[in-house]
Amino acid sequence: MDTVRGSCPDDELSTTGSTDRHKHSTKRNLLADCLTRATRPACDARAHSLSAFRAFKLFASVPACSALQNTRILQKDRDLRDRGCVTFLPEKGVAMDSNRVERVLRALERFRIEIPSWGFANTGTRFGKFLQPAAATTVDEKFSDAGLVHQLTGVCPTVALHVQWDFPEGIRNTDEIRQLSDRYRVQPGSINPNLFQNQGYKHGSFGNPDKSVRDAALEHVKESIEIARKLQSRDISMWFADGSNYPGTANIRHRKQWFDENLKACHAELSPEQRLLIEYKPFEPAFYHTDIADWGMALLLARSAGPQAKVLVDTGHHYLSQNIEQIVAWLLSEEMLGGFHFNDRRYADDDLTIGSIDPYQVFRIFHEILYFEWETGKEADIAYMIDQSHNLKGKIEAMIQTVTMGQMIYSKAAVVDYAALVEAQENCDLVRAESLLQDAFATDVRPTIQEWRESKGLPGDPMTAFRESGYLERITKERAARNARSVTSYA
Numbered sequence: 001m002d003t004v005r006g007s008c009p010d011d012e013l014s015t016t017g018s019t020d021r022h023k024h025s026t027k028r029n030l031l032a033d034c035l036t037r038a039t040r041p042a043c044d045a046r047a048h049s050l051s052a053f054r055a056f057k058l059f060a061s062v063p064a065c066s067a068l069q070n071t072r073i074l075q076k077d078r079d080l081r082d083r084g085c086v087t088f089l090p091e092k093g094v095a096m097d098s099n100r101v102e103r104v105l106r107a108l109e110r111f112r113i114e115i116p117s118w119g120f121a122n123t124g125t126r127f128g129k130f131l132q133p134a135a136a137t138t139v140d141e142k143f144s145d146a147g148l149v150h151q152l153t154g155v156c157p158t159v160a161l162h163v164q165w166d167f168p169e170g171i172r173n174t175d176e177i178r179q180l181s182d183r184y185r186v187q188p189g190s191i192n193p194n195l196f197q198n199q200g201y202k203h204g205s206f207g208n209p210d211k212s213v214r215d216a217a218l219e220h221v222k223e224s225i226e227i228a229r230k231l232q233s234r235d236i237s238m239w240f241a242d243g244s245n246y247p248g249t250a251n252i253r254h255r256k257q258w259f260d261e262n263l264k265a266c267h268a269e270l271s272p273e274q275r276l277l278i279e280y281k282p283f284e285p286a287f288y289h290t291d292i293a294d295w296g297m298a299l300l301l302a303r304s305a306g307p308q309a310k311v312l313v314d315t316g317h318h319y320l321s322q323n324i325e326q327i328v329a330w331l332l333s334e335e336m337l338g339g340f341h342f343n344d345r346r347y348a349d350d351d352l353t354i355g356s357i358d359p360y361q362v363f364r365i366f367h368e369i370l371y372f373e374w375e376t377g378k379e380a381d382i383a384y385m386i387d388q389s390h391n392l393k394g395k396i397e398a399m400i401q402t403v404t405m406g407q408m409i410y411s412k413a414a415v416v417d418y419a420a421l422v423e424a425q426e427n428c429d430l431v432r433a434e435s436l437l438q439d440a441f442a443t444d445v446r447p448t449i450q451e452w453r454e455s456k457g458l459p460g461d462p463m464t465a466f467r468e469s470g471y472l473e474r475i476t477k478e479r480a481a482r483n484a485r486s487v488t489s490y491a
C-alpha cells in the first residue's frame with residue numbers, strides 16, 4: 001500500500017499507515033529512524049503542493065464541481081486504481097513509502113561502480129584535445145582524483161587501470177601502484193591491456209595475419225594478468241580495436257580462429273579467482289568489420305576460452321535503437337554477463353555522461369538485472385564500470401555527476417514492484433506492467449540517497465562538497481603549467 005508516511009495530516013486518517021507505523025515502532029532501530037526521516041521531504045513537498053492546489057482553487061474562475069460530481073470522479077479513480085490500471089493517481093503519487101525506502105537503502109548498500117583512470121586525463125576527439133589545466137597527467141594525479149571521488153561519494157572503491165597508460169614499465173610499476181592505492185585509499189580495479197596503440201597493431205593484435213604480432217599481443221596480456229594477480233585485481237578487461245576497413249582485405253574466418261586460440265591461451269594463465277572480460281564493439285576504429293563486433297561473437301569466444309571468461313557490455317558499443325537490456329537479460333540467463341562499461345551516447349561511442357541522453361535506458365538495464373536477482377534468488381556477479389572521458393566538462397565534476405546519476409538510476413530500478421510485475425506479465429496486463437516500471441522510474445529517490453550518505457558520514461551532496469573543498473583550485477595551480485605543454489594537435 002503506497003500510503004505516504006510521516007507527518008502528513010492525511011496520514012492520521014489512514015488505518016494502514018498507523019498499522020505500519022506500529023510495526024515500525026516495535027522495531028525501533030537506526031534503519032527505522034532513517035526511514036522516517038527520509039520520507040519527510042516527500043511529505044513536505046506533497047503537503048506544499050496540496051496547499052498550492054487549494055489556493056489555486058480559491059482564485060481560479062473554473063466552475064467548481066458539485067459534491068455529487070466530485071464523489072463520482074473520485075469513485076471512478078478508485079475503481080481504476082483497484083483494477084491496477086492507473087498508478088499516477090494524485091493521492092498515490094510517486095513518493096516513497098517505507099517499503100520503497102527499504103529497497104533503496106538495500107540497493108545503496110550494494111551499488112558500487114568503478115571509475116577509469118583515463119577519465120581524469122586529457123583526452124579528446126580524433127580532431128584534437130582541449131586541454132584542461134586541472135587534468136591529471138601522472139598516475140599519482142589520477143589516483144588522487146579517483147580517491148577524492150570515492151571519498152565524496154563512497155561508492156567508487158576501485159579504479160580501472162590501462163596497462164600502457166598507467167604502467168609504462170609494465171609489471172615493474174606494480175609496487176608504485178600499490179603505494180598510490182594505499183595513499184589515496186582507492187584500490188586497483190580491472191586491468192585493461194592495451195592492444196591498439198602500438199605501431200605493430202596497424203593490422204590488428206590477436207587477429208593480425210603476422211604470427212609474431214599475435215604472439216607479442218599475447219605476451220602483453222600475460223603480463224597484464226600477472227599485474228592483476230600482484231595487485232589482487234580480479235578482472236582483466238579486453239577490448240580489441242581489431243578489424244578491417246575494406247571488403248575483401250581480411251580473412252574473417254582465420255582471424256576468428258586466431259582470436260579463439262589466443263583467448264584460450266589467456267584463459268590458461270588466470271588464477272582461479274580471476275576473470276577475463278571480453279568487450280565487443282561493432283565499429284571504430286575499424287569501419288568495415290570488427291573482429292568482435294557484437295555480444296554473440298563475444299559470447300562464443302568467451303565460452304570457448306573457458307569458464308572464467310565472460311562478456312563485457314559497453315553501452316556505447318551498439319547500433320542505435322538496439323535493445324541493450326534484452327542482451328543483458330540473455331547474458332544473465334546464460335550466466336555470461338561479466339561487467340559493464342557505462343556511458344551514454346547520441347550517435348556512436350560518444351562516451352557521454354551516463355543518463356545524460358537516455359536515463360530510462362540505464363534504468364531498463366538495471367531493472368533486468370534486479371528482476372533477474374529477485375526472480376532467481378541469485379546474485380548477479382557483475383562489475384559495474386564507467387568508461388567515459390570528457391573533453392569539455394571538468395573531469396572530476398563529470399565523474400561525480402556520473403557516479404551519482406548511476407547510483408540514482410540504480411535506486412529507482414530497485415523500487416519496481418516485482419511481485420506485481422510477475423502478475424501483470426502473466427495476465428498480459430500490458431498497461432499495468434509498463435506502469436510499474438514507469439512508476440519506479442518517476443519515484444524521487446534523492447531524499448533517501450541523501451539520508452543514506454549522511455548516515456555513512458558522506459556529504460549529502462557530493463558535487464557541492466567538491467566545489468567547496470578547494471581541491472580544484474589547488475590542482476589547477478599545481479598542474480596548469482604541465483598541461484599547457486601537452487600535445488593537442490590532430491595532424
Ligand code: RM4
Pocket residue numbers: 192239279314341349387
Ligand atoms: C574503447 C573501449 C575500451 C576502452 C577504450 C579506450 O572504445 O570502450 O573499453 O578501453 O575505448
Ligand code: MN
Pocket residue numbers: 239279314341387
Ligand atoms: Mn569500453
Ligand code: MN
Pocket residue numbers: 314316317349387
Ligand atoms: Mn568505447
